[in-house]
Amino acid sequence: MSKIIPINEEYFFDGNVIISQTDLKGVITYANKLFCSVSGYKAQELIGQPHNILRHPDMPRAVFAKMWETIQGGQAWNGLVKNLRKDGLYYWVETEILPIKNDDNEITGYIAARKAASRKNIQETEDTYKKMLESE
Numbered sequence: 001m002s003k004i005i006p007i008n009e010e011y012f013f014d015g016n017v018i019i020s021q022t023d024l025k026g027v028i029t030y031a032n033k034l035f036c037s038v039s040g041y042k043a044q045e046l047i048g049q050p051h052n053i054l055r056h057p058d059m060p061r062a063v064f065a066k067m068w069e070t071i072q073g074g075q076a077w078n079g080l081v082k083n084l085r086k087d088g089l090y091y092w093v094e095t096e097i098l099p100i101k102n103d104d105n106e107i108t109g110y111i112a113a114r115k116a117a118s119r120k121n122i123q124e125t126e127d128t129y130k131k132m133l134e135s136e
Helices: 033-039 061-072 119-134
Strands: 018-022 028-031 077-084 090-101 107-116
Touching (some): 061 090, 061 107
Antiparallel strands (some): 090 107
8 A cells, every 4th residue: 555645634523433353463354334434444445454554653653562562461552542544634533452362361353442532632642742752
């Protein structure tokens, strides 16, 4: 896929929850209709792609390093994420990622639920992320 050029314009959505599932490496195995709609991709464009296809350049690498450490350790991760749509617009989501486990308690993949982030949380988080990016 070609590289998406970010546009400094926010895409707003409300209502339901964006759901996606990935395998152990973060490759998308499921995307609900709202996820497709908000991201600007068709389901067949997302399935089989790494979830970081949505990564916005304003997101510090350290946030994702902590996320992976948490979910690979079997714990839920919560955080604010700025994602990049197919058209270059961005959107903010409050994200919760949970490990999916089999009967033997082994992690087999991950499921993420996202909703539109509040303005207050975005403002608080944006400054933190800018500082983190400057130190990378």
